[in-house]
Amino acid sequence: MYTLGLILTGIIILILLPFAAYSLAKDDWFFTLLESGNIKYIYFGDTLRRIIADVRGKKLDGHQLVDGEEERSFVEKTFRIYWVGVPLIASVKRFTIKPRKEWEETAGKAPTEWIRDFPAREVTSLRYAFPRPYLLMEVELGDRQTVNLLLICKFIVVDAYLPVVELKGDFFEFTGSILKGSVLDVLKKQKTMQDFINAPKGEGGILKELEKDSDLNEALRKHVGLRLVGIAIADWNPSDPKIREAMNKKFIAENEREATVIAADAYRQKREIDSQADAEAEKRLATARGARIKETVAQLAAASPGRPDLVVQAVAEVLQAEALPNLTTLVKGNAQPVVSVGGVKK
Numbered sequence: 001m002y003t004l005g006l007i008l009t010g011i012i013i014l015i016l017l018p019f020a021a022y023s024l025a026k027d028d029w030f031f032t033l034l035e036s037g038n039i040k041y042i043y044f045g046d047t048l049r050r051i052i053a054d055v056r057g058k059k060l061d062g063h064q065l066v067d068g069e070e071e072r073s074f075v076e077k078t079f080r081i082y083w084v085g086v087p088l089i090a091s092v093k094r095f096t097i098k099p100r101k102e103w104e105e106t107a108g109k110a111p112t113e114w115i116r117d118f119p120a121r122e123v124t125s126l127r128y129a130f131p132r133p134y135l136l137m138e139v140e141l142g143d144r145q146t147v148n149l150l151l152i153c154k155f156i157v158v159d160a161y162l163p164v165v166e167l168k169g170d171f172f173e174f175t176g177s178i179l180k181g182s183v184l185d186v187l188k189k190q191k192t193m194q195d196f197i198n199a200p201k202g203e204g205g206i207l208k209e210l211e212k213d214s215d216l217n218e219a220l221r222k223h224v225g226l227r228l229v230g231i232a233i234a235d236w237n238p239s240d241p242k243i244r245e246a247m248n249k250k251f252i253a254e255n256e257r258e259a260t261v262i263a264a265d266a267y268r269q270k271r272e273i274d275s276q277a278d279a280e281a282e283k284r285l286a287t288a289r290g291a292r293i294k295e296t297v298a299q300l301a302a303a304s305p306g307r308p309d310l311v312v313q314a315v316a317e318v319l320q321a322e323a324l325p326n327l328t329t330l331v332k333g334n335a336q337p338v339v340s341v342g343g344v345k346k
Helices: 002-025 074-079 161-166 172-187 193-198 215-223 241-303 308-322 325-332
Strands: 030-033 038-044 047-054 058-061 064-067 081-085 090-092 095-097 100-102 115-117 121-123 129-140 146-157 226-238
Touching: 002 030, 002 081, 038 081, 038 161, 047 058, 047 161, 074 081, 081 090, 100 129, 129 172, 129 226, 146 172, 172 215, 215 226
Parallel strands: none
Antiparallel strands: 030 081, 038 047, 038 090, 058 064, 095 121, 100 115, 129 146, 146 226
8 A cells, every 4th residue: 555655656756847947947946948939048056057048940069050950859839838957056047128110100209209219127047039119310321311220120040159148138229339330331332312212121121131141241250150141121201401391391392292193083083983874874874765765756656547648647746755856856857667568547
């Protein structure tokens, strides 16, 4: 009986262990939870002991994230629970980030209001891929005119050590400084403001070359452990208020002209529709009158067999009453009567 009790106790402990581990892992005690697409850092005291990552199609080769599948234990793969160590000795690294997001509606706002910054917050994991807006002021074009830009960038982590272990999570400003230099180099190729206005600015636009194996990405990898994989100009305006005002006036004038053209085109289409409707209505009316006259002629012919002259005279009077000169001509001109000639009955 004693042995059986031990066995049952052991089974119960094994069943409850994953639930207990999960509960502890939520507070990073003994264990930790790792969501898909995230990276965490396990320390022993002040020393980095291990980096763990759960990124589809990627594995850690030292600190580098390379193509492949990470080898995981059954518990790690099934429950996404990872062993940390004894509390107070082992811990999950906590670091501070400064969230930032672009406003969805930027029209009519000053460039300084295109982005909203949120209070810094403490986190325990780094996302493998993430977007980040950047505001670049007075970026010079080829003709020395300047523009303000709202950039939406997407980065991935290629070296997990640099952003958190070395830069303590404060890598966004450093990244922006590196990015600005490369954007300046690209936009200087736009010889005039008009060239810049005409250039595509969304994904795949004039800044697409920065996404390739460029000097920018080499600098990002080396200094912050990131790679730029997407970039677009979400909004922009000239830095010079006079140029901005002139462009706004031009924009308003073009909109008003376009509205006038649209209104004129709509009126023309309406007139065409009305004319077509009138023509169709007249055609239907003529058809109905013709059918009615034909029926009347048939009745007159049946009532006056052998007297086509009476029939013709009666038809002419009917047509005159209907006020359809074109139909009157059919029987009062050279057209043949529509009834057969027979004997005259008196």
